[in-house]
Amino acid sequence: MDFELNEDQRAIAEMAGSLMSDYCTDECLRDWDLSGQPYMQALWASCIETGLHALAIPEAAGGSGLGMTELIQVLDAQGGALAQVPLWRHQLAAATLAQFGGTALQPWVEQAAAGTGLLTVTLDGLTSVRGIELQASAEGADWRLRGRVAALALAEQSAAALVLALVQGQPRLVLLDLAQAGISRVPGTMTHGEAFADLHLDGALLSHSHVLPEAALGWLAPRAIAALAALQLGVSAEQVHRTVAYIGERQQFDRPIGSFQAVQMSMADSHVQLEVLRSALWQLCYRLDAGLAAPSEALATAYLACEAGHRIGHAAQHVHGGIGVDLTYPIHRFLYWSRGLASALGGSSVILERLGDWLNDNDTLGWKYDLEEHQAL
Structure with missing residues (x-):
C-alpha cells in the first residue's frame, strides 16, 4: 500500500505549517495572552485568504471539497503553533449543513465558505455528566427551545451554531441563529485562551428546517x-x-x-x-x-x-x-x-x-x- 501524501496534500501541509509558525511566535503568543481578543483575527483573515478555512466545505458551496486527510494536516500544524483560530468548528459545521441541511440552510454554508459568516459547533452534551440540557418542544410545525448550551466556543463572535438538543427525546443537531431573540449569554474564557459563552434559551423559536436528520x-x-x-x-x-x-x-x-x-x-x-x-x-x-x-x-x-x-x-x-x-x-x-x-x-x-x-x-x-x-x- 502507498501511504505517501500526494503533491496537493503536501502543499497544503507546508502552507499551513508556514502560516501558523510565522504568525505564532512565542512573543506573539505572549502578546495575544494579554490582548483580551477572543481569537487571532489577523491569522483568521490569512486562513480565509489562503482557503484553509474551507477545505472540508463542498465545492458546490464555494469550498475546496477535500476530506479529513487534508484537514487534519492543517489542524496538526495549528496545534503545534497554538494558533487560536476556529478552523475545525467553522468548516465541519458548514460541511454538516451542506450534507444534511437542505436548501433552506445552504446560505449559511455559502457564507461560511466565503468567510463572511463564522460558524461554531459543540457536541459536549454527548460526554457531559449533565447530558443534553437543551429541550425542544413542538409548536405547530416549528419548535420552542428551552435550556442551556454550556461553553459554546466563540458564541459571541459566531453568526450561527450547531448544537445538540433533545427533540422528541432523541439527540439531534439543530442550527441556532445566534442573533435571534430568546438567547442570553454568559461569556467566559477557557484556560488555554479560547473564548466561549454559556447560552440560556427561554422559548427561542426554531424552524423545522433547522433540525437536522438523525x-x-x-x-x-x-x-x-x-x-x-x-x-x-x-x-x-x-x-x-x-x-x-x-x-x-x-x-x-x-x-x-x-x-x-x-x-x-x-x-x-x-x-x-x-x-x-x-x-x-x-x-x-x-x-x-x-x-x-x-x-x-x-x-x-x-x-x-x-x-x-x-x-x-x-x-x-x-x-x-x-x-x-x-x-x-x-x-x-x-x-x-x-x-x-x-x-x-x-x-x-x-x-x-x-x-x-x-x-x-x-x-x-x-x-x-x-x-x-x-x-x-
Missing part, C-alpha cells in the same frame, strides 16, 4: 473527534520537540539532564504515546474519507488523544522542573491546550466507558467469530 450527528461526531485529536497531536509533538531541545541544554551535575536514564525513558515513553496517537488518527481519517463506519476507531482515537495529552504534558512539565511553572516561559501553554482538548473530547474515563459499551454491543467480532470489524454497528 444521521447528521453520526456523521459529524467522529469527524469532530478526528479534528480534536489532530490538534492534540500537533500540541503534543511540539511539546516533545521543545522538551527534547531543553534537556539537551539544561545542565545538572556538570552534564545535560538529557543524558540521565530516567529522563531518556520519560521522553521515549512520550514519543511512543505520540506515535500511537498518530497511527490511530490516520486510520480513523482513512476510514472516514473512504466512507467506512468508524465507531470504535473514533472512540479509540479520542481515548489515545486524552491519554497522550495527559502523559506527555506531565512528562514535559516534570523534566522542565521549576521553569515549567513560570508563566513567562512558553511550555505552560502546551499543557493548557492539551487539558482543554482533553476536556473537549470528554476525558479518558468517559470515552473508555463508551468504548466498553460498544465492545459489549458488538461481541461477535474477531477472528473466531462471524463478523469482520467493518461490519460492526
Whole structure:
C-alpha cells in the first residue's frame, strides 16, 4: 500500500505549517495572552485568504471539497503553533449543513465558505455528566427551545451554531441563529485562551428546517473527534520537540539532564504515546474519507488523544522542573491546550466507558467469530 501524501496534500501541509509558525511566535503568543481578543483575527483573515478555512466545505458551496486527510494536516500544524483560530468548528459545521441541511440552510454554508459568516459547533452534551440540557418542544410545525448550551466556543463572535438538543427525546443537531431573540449569554474564557459563552434559551423559536436528520450527528461526531485529536497531536509533538531541545541544554551535575536514564525513558515513553496517537488518527481519517463506519476507531482515537495529552504534558512539565511553572516561559501553554482538548473530547474515563459499551454491543467480532470489524454497528 502507498501511504505517501500526494503533491496537493503536501502543499497544503507546508502552507499551513508556514502560516501558523510565522504568525505564532512565542512573543506573539505572549502578546495575544494579554490582548483580551477572543481569537487571532489577523491569522483568521490569512486562513480565509489562503482557503484553509474551507477545505472540508463542498465545492458546490464555494469550498475546496477535500476530506479529513487534508484537514487534519492543517489542524496538526495549528496545534503545534497554538494558533487560536476556529478552523475545525467553522468548516465541519458548514460541511454538516451542506450534507444534511437542505436548501433552506445552504446560505449559511455559502457564507461560511466565503468567510463572511463564522460558524461554531459543540457536541459536549454527548460526554457531559449533565447530558443534553437543551429541550425542544413542538409548536405547530416549528419548535420552542428551552435550556442551556454550556461553553459554546466563540458564541459571541459566531453568526450561527450547531448544537445538540433533545427533540422528541432523541439527540439531534439543530442550527441556532445566534442573533435571534430568546438567547442570553454568559461569556467566559477557557484556560488555554479560547473564548466561549454559556447560552440560556427561554422559548427561542426554531424552524423545522433547522433540525437536522438523525444521521447528521453520526456523521459529524467522529469527524469532530478526528479534528480534536489532530490538534492534540500537533500540541503534543511540539511539546516533545521543545522538551527534547531543553534537556539537551539544561545542565545538572556538570552534564545535560538529557543524558540521565530516567529522563531518556520519560521522553521515549512520550514519543511512543505520540506515535500511537498518530497511527490511530490516520486510520480513523482513512476510514472516514473512504466512507467506512468508524465507531470504535473514533472512540479509540479520542481515548489515545486524552491519554497522550495527559502523559506527555506531565512528562514535559516534570523534566522542565521549576521553569515549567513560570508563566513567562512558553511550555505552560502546551499543557493548557492539551487539558482543554482533553476536556473537549470528554476525558479518558468517559470515552473508555463508551468504548466498553460498544465492545459489549458488538461481541461477535474477531477472528473466531462471524463478523469482520467493518461490519460492526
